[in-house]
Amino acid sequence: MAKILVADDEQKIREVIREYSEFNGHEVTEAADGMAAVGLCKMNDYDLIIMDIMMPKLDGYSACKEIRKEKDTPIIMLSARSEEYDKLFGFELGIDDYVVKPFSPKELMARVNAVLSRRSAAQQPVSNELTFDGLKINIPARTVTIDGEKVDLTPKEYDLLFYLVEHRNLALSRDQLLSDIWGYDFYGEDRTIDTHIKNLRNNLGKYRDYIVTLRGVGYKFEA
Amino acid sequence: MAKILVADDEQKIREVIREYSEFNGHEVTEAADGMAAVGLCKMNDYDLIIMDIMMPKLDGYSACKEIRKEKDTPIIMLSARSEEYDKLFGFELGIDDYVVKPFSPKELMARVNAVLSRRSAAQQPVSNELTFDGLKINIPARTVTIDGEKVDLTPKEYDLLFYLVEHRNLALSRDQLLSDIWGYDFYGEDRTIDTHIKNLRNNLGKYRDYIVTLRGVGYKFEA
DNA sequence: GGCAGAGGTAAGAAATTGTGATATAATATC
DNA sequence: GATATTATATCACAATTTCTTACCTCTGCC
Numbered sequence: 001m002a003k004i005l006v007a008d009d010e011q012k013i014r015e016v017i018r019e020y021s022e023f024n025g026h027e028v029t030e031a032a033d034g035m036a037a038v039g040l041c042k043m044n045d046y047d048l049i050i051m052d053i054m055m056p057k058l059d060g061y062s063a064c065k066e067i068r069k070e071k072d073t074p075i076i077m078l079s080a081r082s083e084e085y086d087k088l089f090g091f092e093l094g095i096d097d098y099v100v101k102p103f104s105p106k107e108l109m110a111r112v113n114a115v116l117s118r119r120s121a122a123q124q125p126v127s128n129e130l131t132f133d134g135l136k137i138n139i140p141a142r143t144v145t146i147d148g149e150k151v152d153l154t155p156k157e158y159d160l161l162f163y164l165v166e167h168r169n170l171a172l173s174r175d176q177l178l179s180d181i182w183g184y185d186f187y188g189e190d191r192t193i194d195t196h197i198k199n200l201r202n203n204l205g206k207y208r209d210y211i212v213t214l215r216g217v218g219y220k221f222e223a
Numbered sequence: 224m225a226k227i228l229v230a231d232d233e234q235k236i237r238e239v240i241r242e243y244s245e246f247n248g249h250e251v252t253e254a255a256d257g258m259a260a261v262g263l264c265k266m267n268d269y270d271l272i273i274m275d276i277m278m279p280k281l282d283g284y285s286a287c288k289e290i291r292k293e294k295d296t297p298i299i300m301l302s303a304r305s306e307e308y309d310k311l312f313g314f315e316l317g318i319d320d321y322v323v324k325p326f327s328p329k330e331l332m333a334r335v336n337a338v339l340s341r342r343s344a345a346q347q348p349v350s351n352e353l354t355f356d357g358l359k360i361n362i363p364a365r366t367v368t369i370d371g372e373k374v375d376l377t378p379k380e381y382d383l384l385f386y387l388v389e390h391r392n393l394a395l396s397r398d399q400l401l402s403d404i405w406g407y408d409f410y411g412e413d414r415t416i417d418t419h420i421k422n423l424r425n426n427l428g429k430y431r432d433y434i435v436t437l438r439g440v441g442y443k444f445e446a
Numbered sequence: 447g448g449c450a451g452a453g454g455t456a457a458g459a460a461a462t463t464g465t466g467a468t469a470t471a472a473t474a475t476c
Numbered sequence: 477g478a479t480a481t482t483a484t485a486t487c488a489c490a491a492t493t494t495c496t497t498a499c500c501t502c503t504g505c506c
Contacts, residue, residue, distance in 0.1 A: 142443070188496070189496075417465090
């Protein structure tokens with residue numbers, strides 16, 4: 001669990017980041033402009049700051065400089081692709097990473113987790129492979145193997161499996177699965193999930209039972 | 224741990240590279256122009272040189288040639304996208320990689336580590352050839368051969384292949400490919416990649432299947 | 447048994463990628 | 477400097493894969 005400050009003038013963006021962060025067990029505070037971000041930072045200790053460059057009152061660069069005068073809180077910058085990259089390097093920022101807008105929440109969270117894990121464990125070799133018995137998921141390669149045999153999953157199947165595994169041993173409602181994997185703007189049947197679960201189970205072969213049906217609720221990856 | 228020489232006239236760039244390199248456990252020496260870089264190289268043994276092309280006193284090309292007269296230290300070149308390829312590759316400069324400005328520090332470090340890891344376990348010199356079955360890539364020469372036959376690749380095709388190979392067995396999104404090969408500020412269709420992939424595959428002949436399509440994601444070199 | 451929810455099947459819809467043609471830009475040649 | 481050549485980017489459409497839905501069957505539970 002980490003305390004995260006999200007500074008962005010777009011409420012939608014803040015909301016999305018909050019949603020994902022909280023789902024990953026973090027606590028989120030929001031700031032709508034650079035001034036507010038600096039103020040909050042001076043009064044509180046955050047574990048991570050996610051900050052847009054384009055903000056009213058005080059832009060991200062300046063806010064960053066201000067904050068750096070007092071704290072070493074890791075900072076992830078958000079920036080539109082068009083924004084001058086030079087500027088990012090043009091000052092002593094010490095930002096930990098930056099993410100180009102538009103970004104996928106997943107991608108952002110991956111970086112958040114990367115930064116946070118760097119913070120605590122100095123340089124622990126984090127395994128990028130998840131193993132459950134003979135079922136292996138290699139995240140950077142985006143591959144799944146069963147007893148060493150490569151399994152071909154469609155994008156949705158992979159995403160679904162990854163999500164289930166990421167939140168293993170948690171009851172996941174169809175609504176939750178839909179909004180997190182398909183996106184909040186998906187207007188469709190929730191039975192769609194059932195079909196993908198079925199296909200996924202077939203592809204998992206003898207390990208199909210890791211996916212447990214929760215009647216009346218949804219699904220769960222039980223490991 | 225490696226000894227790295229960073230030659231760039233912009234202090235900010237040197238600083239960023241230093242910061243990231245030191246974080247990765249390397250030791251960094253800085254040079255502000257080509258002359259200084261050559262001088263330092265003659266007096267010291269570095270494991271890697273990261274050098275900008277545009278530098279005062281002595282530009283990157285010339286510095287590179289000078290250094291090559293005495294040493295085989297691997298060199299990663301930094302260059303603005305506009306700078307012409309032919310200048311870079313017309314001469315036998317024997318560089319090990321080049322990174323398009325603007326680059327992401329993370330990406331640069333990935334390449335640094337790639338070059339360093341080609342140096343085998345001992346303290347052997349960096350291997351300058353990558354081989355996959357009958358597919359050979361000679362890095363300093365920028366040539367590709369298939370079963371001994373030389374293949375003509377356009378610069379972009381080579382860059383793409385080299386990038387894929389350096390990041391082999393990793394799922395690479397179109398965005399990542401675009402920003403790392405074309406540059407962070409490239410404004411264009413991501414489908415452009417598809418066309419280059421097509422051309423590259425055609426040129427790879429029977430080895431075309433090393434490049435795997437990841438539907439909904441991008442591509443991967445699977446070896 | 448009756449019912450609601452989940453599993454299975456299959457077909458049309460939708461999305462993604464492959465490919466050839468074309469336009470534009472960069473580079474080589476004369 | 478003009479022209480030919482090559483490389484790059486974009487487009488349009490074909491080929492393919494994947495997704496979604498409708499419908500039917502099955503199962504667990506009251």
